[in-house]
Amino acid sequence: MSDTATRPPTTTSYAETGSTGRPSWHALLRWESALVLVLIAVLIFGSSKSSTFLTPTTFFFTGLNMGEVAIMALPLLLIVMIGEIDLSVASMLGLSGAVMGHLFQSGWSIWAAMGVALLVGAVGGALNGVLVANAGLPSIAVTIGTLTLFRGVAEIILPTPTTRLIPTSLTKVGVVPIQGTQLAYSAAIFFLMAAIFAVVLHATALGRSLVAIGLQPESAQFSGIRVRRIRFGLYVASGVICAFAGILFTLKNSSASYGAGSGLELTVVAIVLFGGVSIFGGRGTVLGVVLAVIIVGSLQQALTQMHVQPEVQNIVTGALLLISVLVPNSGEALRRIRERVRRG
Amino acid sequence: MKGFIAVKSGREEPVVAEQPQAPLLVLAKATKSFGAVQALTEGSITLYAGEAHALLGENGAGKSTLVKILAGVHRPDSGVLEVGGQPLTLHGPASSRAVGISIIYQEPTLFPDLSVAENIYMGRQPLAAGRRIDRARMRKDAEAVFAQLGVALDPDRLARGLSVADQQIVEIAKALSLEAKVLVMDEPTAALTGVEVERLFEVMRTLRNQGAAVLFISHRLEEVFASCQRVTIMRDGRYVRTAAIEDLTVDDIIRSMVGRDLDTLFPKTETVPGEVILQVENLNREGVFSDISFEVRRGEIVALAGLVGAGRSEVARAIFGIDRRSSGVVRISGTELSNGSPQASMAAGMALVPEDRRQQGLVMELGLDQNIALASLGRLSKFGIIRRASEGAIALTWAERLQLKFSRLKNPVSTLSGGNQQKAVLGKWLARRPTLLIIDEPTRGIDVGTKAEVHRILDGLVAEGMAILMISSELPEVLGMADRVLVLHEGRLTAELSRDEADENSIMRAASGLDAGAAA
Structure with a gap:
């Protein structure tokens, strides 16, 4: 008994990959094929429940609703890849919007206000980064802290929603699709960014370093990978990109409020995990996250068109989160349960 | 955990006093392999009451494996273990403790936020009415054990901040309170200062006088000479020899620890070092x-x-x-x-x-x-x-x-x-x-x-x-x-x-x- 208890947990995972002997992309590919099947199922389900589901308008609104969440999922994907987490993403969205709104309300030009909002994103991300990468604190605790902190600061900066009119040339991102398509602006930005992230994660030295850090941080360090710097950098990137999502969110609503995007962090995390990214780090693809975004977006859209209450939609999000953690680990979990039963 | 106490036989222990020469613990020809690696080919050791016995060998000689077998952490693939003349099988650390074996590790692992007495009686605290922990009795018992060891330690202080030496004393006190007959000390002196080592030797003497056997593992030969009566040497997972300390010199021990054929394996090319x-x-x-x-x-x-x-x-x-x-x-x-x-x-x-x-x-x-x-x-x-x-x-x-x-x-x-x-x-x-x-x-x-x-x-x-x-x-x-x-x-x-x-x-x-x- 103590034999298994004293063994470092990593040994188990080697043994498992060792016994299957398959390259890791093989298993991932299967997860992604499963996601494609789920997506088809959701589309069939949606169209059977609502005649207006499979229409270009639905596509536009799905993109419009999911844009910011999807954009924030991309840097989170990289952070989860290295075995960390960032729960402050939605609060950063709110803070960035509040900063931008406050400055704009006080007479700044909209462009300058956006610039400062992005800067705030960098500073907030750097705060997370210093605490996680340099002080070595657990990222879950740090980012729960900044989740509350950012939202609190946002409320102080902007207690009431802004009223000054943002130029319609900008707020149109929340009203119309890109001309000649049914693609929402934020969705288009997401797909563009996803393509860039896919190249970075799957083809560059940086991406390979992330995988190595996620799988075996010590080996990464011994290979000359700047583990600390990369950890820090990812949090800064996350801060800036979430601030950017905050700008989009503000433009979409034509007004900023401190509570913008409240609670969205869980949707973002759910999407990343549902996309097949291992919560233990080292495994995941951009394709999986893109598929997860489309599935979750379509599902929410279908449920909305069926007039299902938002509370029920939360249940769906929660179930997705559990499924995505349970299914890839079910083999191990079953083994553990069996062992416990045997021991009595 | 309930299965662990089941030491195989239910017979009464033989009365040791009648046979003063009977060994307290015998491990004979124990083997243990991990996958393809044979960690222990022949692990044998015999301990008598009242002796301090050194176990020596190079890194990788199999000492740790032998200790872990005694601790019940590893189950040997074959071999015989007898404690007090009774052959038995250890099913885990708890059954090892139950037969009177205690292991003192180099870095003890106490609960830092509990008191010294609580650490000693962790999991078996004396209870008062209503299943409450009887603190007064626990404290008195701990004091008695320290008195028996001849050390001054406050049972009420927290374990946090105790020196490594004092932490070991707490572990030894715990062993004593469990009525351990065999104390295995795995490199206990590695982190101690000179004075602390002296005190540890003093405690070892006390334990011996009370009829316990101490198995002492150390890389410091001078300590072995200062504190032990007999020595067992291992090499490459095998038992080499056991001898009384007075029959050995430092060179004898080192030769037994390393002696093997050297010249065949490595075809070294002569080179002239450059810059x-x-x-x-x-x-x-x-x-x-x-x-x-x-x-x-x-x-x-x-x-x-x-x-x-x-x-x-x-x-x-x-x-x-x-x-x-x-x-x-x-x-x-x-x-x-x-x-x-x-x-x-x-x-x-x-x-x-x-x-x-x-x-x-x-x-x-x-x-x-x-x-x-x-x-x-x-x-x-x-x-x-x-x-x-x-x-x-x-x-x-x-x-x-x-x-x-x-x-x-x-x-x-x-x-x-x-x-x-x-x-x-x-x-x-x-x-x-x-x-x-x-x-x-x-x-x-x-x-x-x-x-x-x-x-x-x-x-x-x-x-x-x-x-x-x-x-x-x-x-x-x-x-x-x-x-x-x-x-x-x-x-x-x-x-x-x-x-x-x-x-x-x-x-x-x-x-x-x-x-x-x-x-x-």
């Missing part, structure tokens, strides 16, 4: 090692020998930049390296094959190609994009050159054997064409055939002009491969020996700190 590649000056890392100075030249293998825990790997880590150095200078071919930067060391031509290939050397779930490329990503990329073709080519080149056996380059390295994994780490670093290779335990845990291959590879590398700093716990390897041997004892260099001066004796003496002051 200085690595220069280490007054390297310090607070509390770990101090004042380390040496050089490694082109075309020579310098071995860093010493016991486990002497600070060898730590020196290597500080040179490479994994750990920051408190003070001191490291130069490669005359250029000073910045502190704490593996990147700078690598750029200067340094490579480190670390001690633990599974945690430090490789990313087990990645393929052979990605592992070999991992230290060369910059060179293999164009505009930041890794060129997959070059990655495969470089991996194939080195896999072939090192005669690495694999089925597909993409298969995770966890599917390779230990020896081939070690070759993969070597390949990963040789692909960078380093001028200095630091290699920590080059052949640990790999089969004899591959071992010889690794030695041949290292020999070939120095012949081509590489400088190698080799850390090894295996004396035959050190003696066979090294042009010079540096010996580390408790974070200090105690000897620098030429190939002619180095033998088992001189190295072991320096490694045990017996020749301290004779440092080069």
Whole structure:
């Protein structure tokens, strides 16, 4: 008994990959094929429940609703890849919007206000980064802290929603699709960014370093990978990109409020995990996250068109989160349960 | 946990007083293997009441495995264990405790936020009415045990902040309160000061007088002579001999610990050392090692020998930049390296094959190609994009050159054997064409055939002009491969020996700190 208890947990995972002997992309590919099947199922389900589901308008609104969440999922994907987490993403969205709104309300030009909002994103991300990468604190605790902190600061900066009119040339991102398509602006930005992230994660030295850090941080360090710097950098990137999502969110609503995007962090995390990214780090693809975004977006859209209450939609999000953690680990979990039963 | 108390027989224990010569504990011909690695081939030891018995052997001789069998942590594959004349099987640490065996580890693990008394009686606190813990009685009992040991410790103070020595006393008190008859002390003195060691010996005497047997494991021979009556020596997982301490000299012991055939394995090529590649000056890392100075030249293998825990790997880590150095200078071919930067060391031509290939050397779930490329990503990329073709080519080149056996380059390295994994780490670093290779335990845990291959590879590398700093716990390897041997004892260099001066004796003496002051 103590034999298994004293063994470092990593040994188990080697043994498992060792016994299957398959390259890791093989298993991932299967997860992604499963996601494609789920997506088809959701589309069939949606169209059977609502005649207006499979229409270009639905596509536009799905993109419009999911844009910011999807954009924030991309840097989170990289952070989860290295075995960390960032729960402050939605609060950063709110803070960035509040900063931008406050400055704009006080007479700044909209462009300058956006610039400062992005800067705030960098500073907030750097705060997370210093605490996680340099002080070595657990990222879950740090980012729960900044989740509350950012939202609190946002409320102080902007207690009431802004009223000054943002130029319609900008707020149109929340009203119309890109001309000649049914693609929402934020969705288009997401797909563009996803393509860039896919190249970075799957083809560059940086991406390979992330995988190595996620799988075996010590080996990464011994290979000359700047583990600390990369950890820090990812949090800064996350801060800036979430601030950017905050700008989009503000433009979409034509007004900023401190509570913008409240609670969205869980949707973002759910999407990343549902996309097949291992919560233990080292495994995941951009394709999986893109598929997860489309599935979750379509599902929410279908449920909305069926007039299902938002509370029920939360249940769906929660179930997705559990499924995505349970299914890839079910083999191990079953083994553990069996062992416990045997021991009595 | 309920199954654990079931010590096999329900018979009464024989009355020891009637047979004063009967041994308290006998372990005979125990074997234990982990996968393909035979950790213990013949583990035998006999302990009598009232004796302090030393268990000696080199690193990897099988001492720890034997201790873990006694502790109930490992179940032996075969062999017999008798306690008080009764053969029995241990089903876990709890059943080991139940038959009166207690293990005191080098670093005790107390609950820091509980009191000393609570630590002693953890899990079996005396209870008052209503199943409440009877604090007063627990305190009194703890005091009684300390009085029995002849030490002054406050049972009410928190364990946090106790010195290692005091923590060990708490563990010993716990053992006593469990009425342990056999106390196994695994390198208890490693972290103690002189005075604390004296007090520990005093406690050991008290325990012996009360009829317990103490199994004492230490690398410090002078302590063995100061505190033990009998000695059992192990080598390569086998029992070698047991003798009374007065029948032994230091040289006898060392010869029994290391004595084996040395000259067959390593076909070392003679080389003429060239210019200085690595220069280490007054390297310090607070509390770990101090004042380390040496050089490694082109075309020579310098071995860093010493016991486990002497600070060898730590020196290597500080040179490479994994750990920051408190003070001191490291130069490669005359250029000073910045502190704490593996990147700078690598750029200067340094490579480190670390001690633990599974945690430090490789990313087990990645393929052979990605592992070999991992230290060369910059060179293999164009505009930041890794060129997959070059990655495969470089991996194939080195896999072939090192005669690495694999089925597909993409298969995770966890599917390779230990020896081939070690070759993969070597390949990963040789692909960078380093001028200095630091290699920590080059052949640990790999089969004899591959071992010889690794030695041949290292020999070939120095012949081509590489400088190698080799850390090894295996004396035959050190003696066979090294042009010079540096010996580390408790974070200090105690000897620098030429190939002619180095033998088992001189190295072991320096490694045990017996020749301290004779440092080069």
